[in-house]
Amino acid sequence: MELERIGPYVIERQIGAGGMGNVYLARHTETGRRVAVKVLSPALSREEGFVERFRREIDALKRLKNPHVVELYDSGVDGELYYYAMEYVEGETLNQRLRRQRRMPWQEVVEIAIQVCSALKAAHDAGIIHRDLKPSNLILTADGIVKLTDFGIAQLFATSKLTTTGSIVGTPEYISPEQAEGKRATKRSDLYSLGVLIYTMLTGRPPFLGKTTLDVIQKHRYGRFDRLSALVPDVPRRLEQIVDQLLEKDPEKRFPDAYVLSLRLKEVLKRAEREEKATVTHERDLGYDYDGEAPTVAVGKTKGAQGPGPATVMHNLMKAELDRTQQPTPLGRIFNSGWFLLACFVLLVVGGVWWFRTQPLARVVQEPMEEEPAPGEIDRLLELARHQQRLGDEARAERILSSLCTLLADDPKHERQYKLAQRRLEQLRSRRAERAERDELLKGSLDRAAELVEQGQPQKAAAICRSLLELYRDDTTAA
Structure with missing residues (x-):
């Protein structure tokens, strides 16, 4: 009825x-x-x-x-x-957001976590432990406000009845180790759950997964999770340290309360803002205006022939990069972002200063400089691309290789390096296509599982999820 x-x-x-x-x-x-x-x-x-x-x-x-x-x-x-x-709060739950978006930018994750800290501080000051902090209990509004709800299993310190000591209350993926052992939860238990939430928002999955609830609970008690930097290379080191401390097995090693945690999270944002301002200030001190377009440098003419130095390499690389980013592709729009152009500009300026400072020495020695970059410089850039790939930054590795291919095309003197760069670039793009196919399979399977749940067939949905876990449990790139 x-x-x-x-x-x-x-x-x-x-x-x-x-x-x-x-x-x-x-x-x-x-x-x-x-x-x-x-x-x-x-x-x-x-x-x-x-x-x-x-x-x-x-x-x-x-x-x-x-x-x-x-x-x-x-x-x-x-x-x-x-x-x-x-x-009544208009918006969507964090669970719905994660199903739609999977991973979230670290800046947005920190903003959400700071607001959750405010809610937890109010609860803890009132003697309330939430005990069940998870994505479905957080509502996100369109204007970025976070609301914490569902205190249905909160344990009030002042209440002696319905004591949960010796029993496990909470959601397995977000439960603290002490709750998993049936011990009484404290405010630091909520902070552990918040650490799990932050990890999940950043990576797209909780730190611990298992075939059964018992598997997950045991991992919370004894298991080790994959490091954030291995899954999300751009996460600030300080934020990774905060999450590591939140996920300590020993409650005493976590932050003392939500207020202290909020201060640390705010410092992550402030530090990132300071670094961004410092970069812009340094650029202005050098005498150049940066407006989001390709920077230009006015250089007076000097007498005599002047061979190209490292600044020429950077200039050509940047020009090739800018030419390619004019194409209206999603990847091109990423490469055309302000941070990338600013990085190229700083490299150009530093290389140019070094070049002009060494010109008198070049004239005394009277060693003619080639019009093309020395093979050693090209090999260095090839090795740089390989290094970025090992670090997991395949986007930057692809950018370097693609720019090198553009620079060295139809140049017989550097045919070997050109073929090497082209081969590595093709391998990178091939792996990306394979991952896209895998991601499509994952998304389709998860969507089908969600539909089965809505149709009242949870057993079939669970079978799909178990199959995915079996196939990809050791594949960190599928996170």
Whole structure:
């Protein structure tokens, strides 16, 4: 039987479901205010323990006043149905975002984590441990606001009943090691779960996965996770250190509280901002204006013949790169970003300064310089591309190789290096095509599993997920 009304609220539609009951979008009959109404399952309403737990959630929300925690408006009993009305937040859950986007930029991840810290600080100050921090309990609005919800299994320090010591309460992928052992959760348990959330947002998967719930729980207690930098090369080192500390097995080694953690996360953003400003300031100190277009350098003429130095190599590489980025392709738009052009500009300026400083010496020695870059420089760039590939930055390796191919094409003097660069470039692109095919298979399989769940066939969906885990459990590039 569908619920049409409860208390003073008219039900519009169901918007969520959980272990304790359903959540509905409703409207107050007198004020017209739209709210989210959570209704305890009728079957659970007859269980005294679950009713007390439901009331505990209401008490928890009443004690929390924070812009990043859903606000409680009203609560009551309608017949045998227990309910409460809370703030309705327009947006999507973090779980929905991750299903759509998989990985998120580290800057956005840090912004979300800082807001979660604010919510956790308010909860911890009120004596509340959330205990079940996970993507489905975080709502993201269109304007970037994060709201923490579902305190249904929160343990209040002041309550002696329904003690969960010796039992495991929480979601396996996000549970802390001490919770996995059945010990009492503390505020540092929530910080561990937040560390798992940050890791998941950055990489697209939790740090620990397994065939069974027990496998996952045991990995939280004893397992080691893949390092962030191995999966996401551009993540700041300081952010990686923060996540490592959050995921410490020993609670005492984690951050002491959410406030201290928020300060560390804010420092990551501030440091990145300072580094960006320092780069721009250094460029301006050199006397050049950077407006997002290709930089130009005015150089006065000098007497006598002047051979090209490393600045010529950088200039030609940058020109080849800029010519290629004019093509309207997604990869070209990445290479045309400001950071890449700025890096090329800095290399050009440094190389140019070095070249002009060495010209007098070149004239004294009277050694003629070739019009093309020396083979040693080309070999250095080939080795640089190989090094970037080993570091996992295949995009940069491809950029270097592609630019070298453009620079050395139809040049018989450098035919060997040209063929080598071309062969490595083809290998890189071939592997990228293979990964694209694999990613398409993964996405199609996960979408099919989601459809099976919606169709009421969870066993078939679970079989698909188990098959994917078996195929790709050791493939970190499939994360």
